[in-house]
Amino acid sequence: MNRSSLGCLLLFMALLLLPLSAHAHKLSIFAWPEGNEIRGEVKFSGGRQAKNVQIAVQNAANSTVLTETVCDEKGEFRVALPEQASKVQYDLLLVANGGEGHRGEWLLEAKEYLAAVGNDTSPAASASPVLNEQQLRRIVAEEISKGLSPLRKTLAENQEHKPSLHDLLGGIGWILGLVGITAWAQSRKNHKQR
Known part of the structure; x- marks a missing residue:
């Protein structure tokens, strides 16, 4: 994964975590x-x-x-x-x-x-x-x-709804899934360029 892809991925993950921090101050x-x-x-x-x-x-x-x-x-x-x-x-x-x-x-x-x-x-x-x-x-x-x-x-x-362990693990699962999809797409792109 190149630097720009990694930067975009990190930005995307940070945006996903924003609702969790907003909920913490309800x-x-x-x-x-x-x-x-x-x-x-x-x-x-x-x-x-x-x-x-x-x-x-x-x-x-x-x-x-x-x-x-x-x-x-x-x-x-x-x-x-x-x-x-x-x-x-x-x-x-x-x-x-x-x-x-x-x-x-x-x-x-x-x-x-x-x-x-x-x-x-x-x-x-x-x-x-x-x-x-x-x-x-x-x-x-x-x-x-x-x-x-x-x-x-x-x-x-x-x-008052508080995020449960199940909610947190589900969110982490989504993030890891998106990282996997991004890595797979990047490897297919690199494979096609060869």
Whole structure:
């Protein structure tokens, strides 16, 4: 194999490895409602906490930014639930922007945060004049939300796809196969020139 062929092969292999390095810096965001707040955390793949990342709370339907915050040194954040979101009852999209292409999103559905603040708008709830029942509903919803938060977090972390040993070996196999094809084509070319 001559020098230019080797250089092209090395460049091609480097280009194949770019998606692996991009995946290593994937930004994940996880959020849950807690009372009149949205709490959450941001981290890079592999569990490394993201620091001082900008988080925008948007109307999921039209990407209008309702409020913004920044996560702390531990990758955690807390932001007040936008008042207009509770009134209009639309789903919220939380977008974490870590710069340099690092971006993560989390959808917080209206039914989740409305249950946490106790805004049950069903006909049975609006017809009920008992204030104690509403207070009880709010307390139960808050406690259920707190209890489910660790489960939601675990589910979100398990959804993150990390390259397995099988994926890495498969990628190496592809690279070796391409090297073999290139070497075979080069030897046929050299054989024809003789």
